[in-house]
Amino acid sequence: MSKDWPLWEVFIRSKNGLSHKxxxxxxxxxxxxAIENARDVYTRRxxxxxxxxxxxxxxxxxxxxxxxxxxDPAKDKVYRHPTFYDLPDEVTHI
Numbered sequence: 002m003s004k005d006w007p008l009w010e011v012f013i014r015s016k017n018g019l020s021h022k023x024x025x026x027x028x029x030x031x032x033x034x035a036i037e038n039a040r041d042v043y044t045r046r047x048x049x050x051x052x053x054x055x056x057x058x059x060x061x062x063x064x065x066x067x068x069x070x071x072x073d074p075a076k077d078k079v080y081r082h083p084t085f086y087d088l089p090d091e092v093t094h095i
Contacts, residue, residue, distance in 0.1 A: 011042075011052065012054075014050055015048055025042070
């Protein structure tokens, strides 16, 4: 494997209708190779129905140390929280 191969983040969807979840990372020369390698490494027991690969350099993430200032504006919108509403007794799955 070449040191110049980019790092790829792998996301697997285990069943139709579910979200893709981060499974891990791997190095590959291109997207096609990354999908093939992800299949071999992360779905050996037929755990997935869909694979996404994203070159790590294309991901932008927030800084965990800045979480308070980033998420603070949402705290003053109590109407967005389900605890603000009265639910009928027959609604049990929330």
